[in-house]
Amino acid sequence: MRAAVLVDANEALRVTDVGLDRPGPKEVLVKMAAAGVCHSDWHVMQGDLPVPLPAILGHEGAGVVEEVGEEVTRVKPGDHVVLSWIPSCGHCFYCLKGRPDMCDEAFNIQLSGSLPGNVMRLHWDEGPLHHYLGTSCFAEKTVVPDTGVIPIDPAIALNKAALVGCAVTTGFGAVVHTAHVAPGDSVTVIGCGGVGLNVIQTARLAGADPIIAIDANGKKSELAKTFGATHFIDATQSDDLITPVIDLTKGIGTDFAFEVIGREETIEAAYGMVRKAGMAVIIGVAPPHMDVSFNAFSFPSQSKILTGSWYGQSVPAVDIPRILGLYQRGRLNLDDLVTQSYSLEHINDAFQALIQGTVARGVIEF
Secondary structure: OEEEEEOOOOOOOEEEEOEEOOOOOOEEEEEEEEEEOOHHHHHHHOOOOOOOOOEEOOOOEEEEEEEEOOOOOOOOOOOEEEEOOOOOOOOOHHHHOOOHHHOHHHHHHHHHOOEOOOEOOEEEOOEEOEOOOOOOOOEOEEEEEHHHEEEOOOOOOHHHHHHHHOHHHHHHHHHHHHHOOOOOOOEEEEOOOHHHHHHHHHHHHOOOOOEEEEEOOOOHHHHHHHOOOOEEEEOOOOOOOHHHHHHHOOOOOEEEEEEOOOOHHHHHHHHHHEEEEEEEEEOOOOOOOOOOOOOOOHHHHHOOEEEEOOHHHOOHHHHHHHHHHHHHOOOOOOHHHEEEEEOHHHHHHHHHHHHHOOOOEEEEEO
16 A cells, blocks of 8 residues: 655655555554544644654544444444544553543553554565554555544545544643633633644634734634634744733733644743733643743732643544534534645655644545
């Protein structure tokens, strides 16, 4: 089969032929239909997020089940599925505490470049070939854990459903599960890429007002407003992102700030623009070595909450069908997220468009 392989950091993806073994126990073979192009994959390509290489990247995908291994009961051949890059085990400390997004086994999969049990189903002529986040969906087919496939309504277009594997669920969950945004709350979103746009539209669904979008690409203004932003701040016009937000919130500060970039200055700005007893939610994935600084006295004196949101604190088996149901009823907009489709052979062009900010979400279609 054809797949996009990252051989080493700071290299383009190599589209080539690779091998894929049949699924073992509790594994599922999925024929991919579509895969979203996400900044997290780009961070790996740039060497900011170290993972075992060479590997087949891609963690936001949807397709059709082609074969299942022994002991698989949740899906069958022919089922349409969305992939989840946190295939939670269901029995570790965090799963039992209701936080499958923090699953220990899922984190081990992410670090090891394998499937559960340190199993490898990918191979090629040049030696070992690693899995990525238990998904590896920049390929015509993939083998994933059975806990990493969520069956969906076959009436939903798979190139739209793919985005719910990461961007939509992350943005939705950050608003609903992490922040618990309520009607009338003020919300600021720093970064209007695929995840940021879903924070915006979920905040609108929750009744937030105002919804202030910030991005260094002024062309994102109309797109942000399409998804529900009431105001847009062009980050290239000033190094000060805090004062405009304070001004737009009557001198108080925003109830919630969502940082969706993963940069030191924007994380610090998110905390600075939040009102007393407000909440800054960090979604953006920063390099592991990066540190940020905050005034220590502000923590007790202003009682702000600084927290993270990993995969939107979601329960994929619950949230993915829930989100797709909202889409089918016209409550969430997935159609306008897909602004460009690419063949696998042009995947590096898709990443260039991502970095240049010319797409909301590029999608590889197989």
